[in-house]
Amino acid sequence: MSTNLSKQDPTGDSQVGTTPEVTGTPSADTARRRIGSTLVRNGLLMLLAFVGIALLLETLSPFRVSQLGVMAYYLPAIAGLTVLTGLNGQISLGHGALMAVGGYTTAVLLERQEGLPFLLVLLISAVVAGVVGLVVGAAAARLHGPYLAGATLALAVGLPGLALKFDEFLGGDQGLRVSPPRAPDGIESFYESLMGDNLSGQRYLAYYGWIIALVVLLLLSNLVNSRYGRHWRAVRDDEVAAELAGIDLGRMRVQAFVVSAVCAGVGGSLLAVVTRLIAPTSVTIVLSFGLLTAIVIGGLGSLLGAVIGAAVLVFMQQIITDTGLDAGLDASQAANIAPLVYGVLLIVVMLAAPRGLVGTVRMAWSTRAAARRAGA
Amino acid sequence: MSQQSPLGTATARSGSSFSVDKVTVRFGGLTALDSVSLHVQPGEVLGVIGPNGAGKTTLFNVVCGFLRPDEGVLRWRDRELKGLRPHQLAGLGISRTLQGVGLFAGMTVLENVMTGAGAQAKAGFVSALFGLPRSDRDEATLRDRALAQLERVGAADVAGRYPGSLPYPVQKRVALARALVSEPDLLMLDEPAAGLSNVEMDELGDTIRELSGRMAVMLVEHHMDLVMRVCDRITVLDFGKVISTGTPDEVRNDPAVLAAYLGDENETSGLEA
Numbered sequence: 001m002s003t004n005l006s007k008q009d010p011t012g013d014s015q016v017g018t019t020p021e022v023t024g025t026p027s028a029d030t031a032r033r034r035i036g037s038t039l040v041r042n043g044l045l046m047l048l049a050f051v052g053i054a055l056l057l058e059t060l061s062p063f064r065v066s067q068l069g070v071m072a073y074y075l076p077a078i079a080g081l082t083v084l085t086g087l088n089g090q091i092s093l094g095h096g097a098l099m100a101v102g103g104y105t106t107a108v109l110l111e112r113q114e115g116l117p118f119l120l121v122l123l124i125s126a127v128v129a130g131v132v133g134l135v136v137g138a139a140a141a142r143l144h145g146p147y148l149a150g151a152t153l154a155l156a157v158g159l160p161g162l163a164l165k166f167d168e169f170l171g172g173d174q175g176l177r178v179s180p181p182r183a184p185d186g187i188e189s190f191y192e193s194l195m196g197d198n199l200s201g202q203r204y205l206a207y208y209g210w211i212i213a214l215v216v217l218l219l220l221s222n223l224v225n226s227r228y229g230r231h232w233r234a235v236r237d238d239e240v241a242a243e244l245a246g247i248d249l250g251r252m253r254v255q256a257f258v259v260s261a262v263c264a265g266v267g268g269s270l271l272a273v274v275t276r277l278i279a280p281t282s283v284t285i286v287l288s289f290g291l292l293t294a295i296v297i298g299g300l301g302s303l304l305g306a307v308i309g310a311a312v313l314v315f316m317q318q319i320i321t322d323t324g325l326d327a328g329l330d331a332s333q334a335a336n337i338a339p340l341v342y343g344v345l346l347i348v349v350m351l352a353a354p355r356g357l358v359g360t361v362r363m364a365w366s367t368r369a370a371a372r373r374a375g376a
Numbered sequence: 377m378s379q380q381s382p383l384g385t386a387t388a389r390s391g392s393s394f395s396v397d398k399v400t401v402r403f404g405g406l407t408a409l410d411s412v413s414l415h416v417q418p419g420e421v422l423g424v425i426g427p428n429g430a431g432k433t434t435l436f437n438v439v440c441g442f443l444r445p446d447e448g449v450l451r452w453r454d455r456e457l458k459g460l461r462p463h464q465l466a467g468l469g470i471s472r473t474l475q476g477v478g479l480f481a482g483m484t485v486l487e488n489v490m491t492g493a494g495a496q497a498k499a500g501f502v503s504a505l506f507g508l509p510r511s512d513r514d515e516a517t518l519r520d521r522a523l524a525q526l527e528r529v530g531a532a533d534v535a536g537r538y539p540g541s542l543p544y545p546v547q548k549r550v551a552l553a554r555a556l557v558s559e560p561d562l563l564m565l566d567e568p569a570a571g572l573s574n575v576e577m578d579e580l581g582d583t584i585r586e587l588s589g590r591m592a593v594m595l596v597e598h599h600m601d602l603v604m605r606v607c608d609r610i611t612v613l614d615f616g617k618v619i620s621t622g623t624p625d626e627v628r629n630d631p632a633v634l635a636a637y638l639g640d641e642n643e644t645s646g647l648e649a
Binding site: 037038039041042043219222223225226227228230231233234236237238240241242243244245246247248249255 | 464496508512
């Protein structure tokens with residue numbers, strides 16, 4: 001068939017339909033934006049972020065450093081959740097439970113298998129959380145909206161209960177203590193020669209957490225900008241059209257859930273290490289809601305939004321609790337205001353800025369750019 | 377273009393012929409399709425018409441794997457399509473546009489079109505995860521193909537925009553580009569002219585004729601003048617049965633077709649025009 005000739009050349013100049021008045025500029029712009037290796041681009045960004053974090057860790061007070069450490073364990077879980085909910089359209093109220101899986105795996109491994117390298121423990125924890133995510137995700141792929149929310153909520157409520165049931169193994173109410181990693185001698189002496197100071201355990205943990213968190217962000221960012229990220233979004237936007245484009249809906253949903261669960265597992269592992277403890281009280285339903293609040297505040301689907309959301313979550317919690325104490329509440333009352341404020345904040349953000357911080361700023365930006373174009 | 381499909385490669389002689397053989401679909405007591413048969417050859421435009429409720433959409437849904445036929449078989453390149461699922465179509469070299477536009481609202485026009493050829497990307501999950509050059513190359517190729525296709529349909533200037541901000545006819549062109557970017561051998565168009573002006577419909581007609589040089593086209597459409605102008609053959613459905621098949625002239629003069637359309641002033645006048 002001679003007709004096959006034109007087919008082999010998709011850029012052939014046989015024009016279809018209306019005469020295309022191609023200005024070329026906007027499409028050329030879009031094409032240019034992506035030039036350069038994804039790995040190099042995202043890698044440089046993360047390196048820059050690391051330098052920024054290192055500066056903060058070196059200049060801030062020990063208390064702030066410990067807060068940054070907390071932020072480091074929230075970050076992977078929040079980033080994973082924002083990808084799942086914002087890009088793939090699946091809601092999860094159970095990510096606190098997936099963090100618990102990662103945290104308990106880390107604690108058990110460190111307790112029973114002394115001498116295992118921390119990175120290996122972290123990887124195993126991530127994989128175990130991923131396997132749980134696979135099971136939950138396979139069920140989740142069949143559920144929508146409120147049903148999915150309900151199912152994952154049940155996970156968040158039920159799973160920490162296992163720690164009470166198997167208290168011999170998982171420590172029951174008291175949880176499991178985790179002995180945090182010490183800096184390897186090489187790194188310690190390198191740090192000393194560089195900074196002229198001892199590397200405190202606290203600071204080392206914050207570094208450890210942030211390096212892991214940034215690696216997670218780097219990998220997630222690669223995925224989000226790849227074909228897989230695009231297909232997750234396609235499934236979110238239009239199921240029928242996505243299927244006709246050759247996308248297996250169930251497969252993409254489960255895949256997004258597993259990726260998200262692995263991230264939560266990393267977060268949980270860091271939580272156990274940074275707080276030196278994993279217990280049912282550290283992975284309550286409030287944690288799951290906190291993660292959800294963070295992604296909504298930051299902006300669904302945005303990794304930068306995840307960072308902002310994590311910061312808000314950590315620093316706001318302390319501010320709220322302090323305010324409560326100042327107002328004359330006792331410690332437990334003050335601690336309970338935070339979830340209340342999360343809830344209120346969630347509602348306010350949904351009403352006032354449903355795109356979250358990053359989304360709202362981006363929106364304002366593009367509106368201004370459009371206005372400028374129209375004015376020019 | 378060699379298609380790597382589960383069905384293997386077809387011989388050149390049999391081409392990419394698609395056929396529906398005695399397909400029956402029942403919804404409870406209602407027979408939506410009753411032993412419907414039709415076929416479409418490479419380079420041919422087949423129109424499927426019929427009054428409302430004749431079973432056109434049901435037929436398309438069967439062909440796309442959204443519905444399982446109770447009886448009958450689908451054949452593509454001389455192989456039977458068994459247990460077809462919608463997401464396998466793209467890999468088989470079959471594309472379909474949707475009634476309306478069905479664009480992904482949260483993605484740019486370019487990303488929308490790139491998604492259309494996503495099933496053909498080679499780089500795997502690990503490449504994407506680590507941002508390896510393999511994945512980047514894949515993306516660059518997809519991007520180029522999507523841009524080329526957008527230029528062909530005359531929508532390259534809106535590549536960076538979101539579908540919601542575009543006029544409806546432009547959205548339809550983007551949807552067409554998304555269906556074409558995988559370079560299908562069979563293109564199914566579900567009411568492509570809905571919502572278009574007469575001028576735009578004329579352009580669409582030219583587009584469809586042009587496309588038929590490269591692929592088989594199956595068209596479900598209400599606008600008789602468009603169907604009569606662009607189709608090589610027409611299959612007419614009524615109450616789930618094929619009541620007529622033939623060239624536009626044959627169908628136009630078929631008493632059974634006229635009877636089926638009688639009472640619908642617009643479409644009858646369109647038929648006689």
